[in-house]
Amino acid sequence: MRLFVPCIEGTVTTITIFYTIVTTFDNRTVIFPNSKLSNEVIVNLSREGRRRMDIEVTFPYDLPFAQLKSVIESALHANRDILKEPVTRVGIISMDEKGYKVSINAWSKAHGYQDTRQQVYEVIMEAIANAGIKMTA
Numbered sequence: 001m002r003l004f005v006p007c008i009e010g011t012v013t014t015i016t017i018f019y020t021i022v023t024t025f026d027n028r029t030v031i032f033p034n035s036k037l038s039n040e041v042i043v044n045l046s047r048e049g050r051r052r053m054d055i056e057v058t059f060p061y062d063l064p065f066a067q068l069k070s071v072i073e074s075a076l077h078a079n080r081d082i083l084k085e086p087v088t089r090v091g092i093i094s095m096d097e098k099g100y101k102v103s104i105n106a107w108s109k110a111h112g113y114q115d116t117r118q119q120v121y122e123v124i125m126e127a128i129a130n131a132g133i134k135m136t137a
Contacts, residue, residue: 009045025114046110050083053117055104055124056093063133065092068102075127076106081116083107 010024020037022030045051059068069090076088086107093103104124108116128135 045113049110050107051110051113052086052105052107053113053120055106055121056101057104057124057135058099058101059133059135060099063099065100065102067131068128068133071127071131071133072102072104072124075123076104076120079120079123081108081112081119083109 008022008024008030010022010028010030012020013023013029014021015034017034019034020032022032024030059065072090073088076082076090082088083106088107089103089105091103092100094101106120108120
């Protein structure tokens with residue numbers, strides 16, 4: 001089980017009658033008194049087995065969205081760590097003077113989420129660059 005208490009994210013390694021031990025993703029050991037956990041909001045990041053990553057990027061208006069969407073979807077479908085279900089979504093979520101903002105929603109396994117997220121950013125950047133697409137600064 002992975003646990004997220006504000007500012008602490010990690011894997012629960014031990015639960016005793018008085019305290020719970022969490023190993024953070026940067027290998028710190030955090031000991032919580034169970035009384036604190038019973039009075040706090042706890043978000044379990046791994047219970048469902050998968051997590052959605054949300055990425056937002058702004059592009060200039062002169063870039064056709066259909067072309068951009070095709071490039072991003074192809075890059076995501078080629079990535080073996082992106083789950084096929086639920087399906088990925090790529091869509092415009094806002095527009096301002098800089099351009100239009102695109103939201104990318106892709107699903108991965110809960111364990112390994114951070115590694116997959118970093119990899120997805122790299123894959124999308126590479127696909128966009130290879131297509132000759134310029135992002136708004």
